[in-house]
Amino acid sequence: MPKIVDHATRREEIAEALWRVVRRDGIRAASVRTVAAEAGWSAGAVRYYFPDQEGLLSFAMDLVSRRVTDRIAAIEATGSLPAIVLRYLDEVLPLDAERRAEFDIWLAFLAQAQAESGAGALHDHVDSVHGQLRDLCASLVKGLADAGLLKPGLDQAREVELLHAVLDGLALHAAIQPERTTPDRVRELMRRHLDSVIAADS
Amino acid sequence: MPKIVDHATRREEIAEALWRVVRRDGIRAASVRTVAAEAGWSAGAVRYYFPDQEGLLSFAMDLVSRRVTDRIAAIEATGSLPAIVLRYLDEVLPLDAERRAEFDIWLAFLAQAQAESGAGALHDHVDSVHGQLRDLCASLVKGLADAGLLKPGLDQAREVELLHAVLDGLALHAAIQPERTTPDRVRELMRRHLDSVIAADS
DNA sequence: AGTTTTTCAGCACAACTGTGTTGGAAAAGA
DNA sequence: TCTTTTCCAACACAGTTGTGCTGAAAAACT
Secondary structure (H helix, E strand, O other), X not given: OOOOOOHHHHHHHHHHHHHHHHHHHOHHHOOHHHHHHHHOOOHHHHHHHOOXXXXXXXXXXXXXXXXXXXXXXXXXXXXXXXXXXXXXHHHXXXXXXXXXXXXXXXXXXXXXXXXXXXXXXXHHHHHHHHHHHHHHHHHHHHHXXXXXXXXXXXXXXXXXXXXXHHHHHHHHHHHHOOOOOOHHHHHHHHHHHHHOOEOOOO | OOOOOOHHHHHHHHHHHHXXXXXXXXXXXXXXXXXXXXXXXXXXXXXXXXXXXXXXXXHHHHHHHXXXXXXXXXXXXOOOHHHHHHHHHHHHOOOOHHHHHHHHHHHHHHHHHHHOOOOOHHHHHHHHHHHHHHHHHHHHHXXXXXXXXXXXXXXXXXXXHHHHHHHHHHHHHHHHOOOOOOHHHHHHHXXXXXXXXXXXXX
């Protein structure tokens, strides 16, 4: 057997080239050839790892969410509970160059997925990731509630949805206007929202 | 002079055809020819009203925001202040088929604009619309504050940003998962957020 | 050394892209 | 009726698209 290449690695390499193309020129410019050029290979090479373009798109989208998931899984849950919660939320928000790039890519895929009205591979994937993020919010809220830190009289399910909305809204704003919605500002707003949810005597 | 056509109307008609294409197949499919076919004309006709494709995209994006702005301007500011605030927020959220379509289109343009890193016509437009929405949130918060309805101890500027984030976050969720994030649910969450901002004794 | 299998570049093809140009139909004013 | 202006279809052209195919370089195994 010949030159053995780790397919998983090679596919990720190509997907990251696609990211750069999408980020620089939009998803409209993400053709097999432009991605190949960006990756420094021929179009034929790319097609060896991705038989068709839809597979490439789909894989690249999946890779974004896997990267985020990996980062979340790597978070150490130590310290005070509110601090832990903030650390998790911090990791999902696009507060540095790498995560801002990821978010832009994700946004491009999301918009494309919305087009495949109803069903479609991309759309299902969006649903899945959306659900994962909501699950994270749910576990954070549940953690606060179990610790008795949740302000009394609040409906837990409602607070999950609201936290999720604040999270996505702030992420959007951080991506759209990073000069105005700075990382510090986002953290401050996130903390302010949590304060409105956490019991006063804690 | 010959067959006089109202250019403004014709351009909107073409732009709406582009919307349908973008919504159905994504912004990648929005070529001069597909839009022309969708509108029921030849490509040459479309190019008579839009010399180049970027102008078409730009106009179609602008039209989305104008439609929203017009709807907002048509809102009557009568009734109790919280009711008025809710009515405004309601109008911006994608809670029916028409507004959900608009939001999907807007999302597609937004993602494309993010690609034109830094500057570009679309990017400037996003900034502008984003600012208008924030201004709306600001005037709503200010209205509450002036009426003494704002919970004491809250920083007004911060509440504006937070309301704006909740608004965009809920809009996103309503668009992504309309089955779960139903209009009623969105309204309930919006009200819950406002409740956390409005003084208890009101 | 020879064989075999993987990896990748290159070409081909039909379809599609944005844009330039041309010509003719249609209608309002003379 | 004739002219003039507007509107729009149609073609042309070079470049790009996704995808199928071929062949050769490269390296592990015999």
